[in-house]
Amino acid sequence: MLSPTFLFAALGSFLLGIAKSGVKGIAVFIVILFVYAFEAKASTGILLPLLIGGDIFAILYYKKYAHWKYIFTLIPWMFFGVIMGTYGGNLLDETTFKTGMASLILLTTVLLFYLERKPLKAIPTHWSFGSSLGILAGFTTMIGNLAGAVTNIYFLSMRLPKNVFIGTSSYVFFIINLFKIPFHIWVWETIDLTSVQTSLKFFPFLGLGLFMGVKLVKKINDEGYRKLILFLTAIGAIVLFFR
16 A cells, blocks of 8 residues: 555645646645645655756756746746755745745735736836845745745736747746755755655656646647736735644
8 A cells, every 4th residue: 555655745746746847836735745745854855856857857748938137037046045045045934934925925916816806917127026036936946946936926927928928937946956955955854865766756746747838838828828827826825824
């Protein structure tokens, strides 16, 4: 009989494949499943190789759609946020972090829903928008693997078409997840040979999710995709309140 640990991680890996193939906004559910399986800090090290595996598939599949302007806007600030999360994340208690993140994501998502209904759909252009979201994304990806919700807000605000959204965000997370590896190995010590062996067990479920996700994304048009990501991001923020 399969253990709850295996089942939680297998389901989380399957959902991760769906997310990495383009169905953004479900990161909260993936993180929760891995925390149930392996506990909070240990789960981040087990999840990271799976994240990178999904990123590699996504950049190969969607690489022609990536817009480097947006990647270069976010990445330097995300690097800074990762360093902040590595050395300062423990200063913030988990309850405050979850409540603050959930409130921010939900508020911003509601604002984006409102802007969707306006005739004039403005795109934020001030440098502080990208830099602040980049730092927040880097911080949250290090301490909770929740940066997807933050970057969703950024890319939705830029009004990127579906495939450009997926291709650009894939490169962002591939780069930032590679950047996180040394911190997990030598600072947090959450990645070692044992953790990598554990991660490898769940790659088949990741692959199945990638296959299913690609099929699903093809059936959704650009407008439907925006609404789906907004909806899933909002649901994820609500779930954070009760996690």
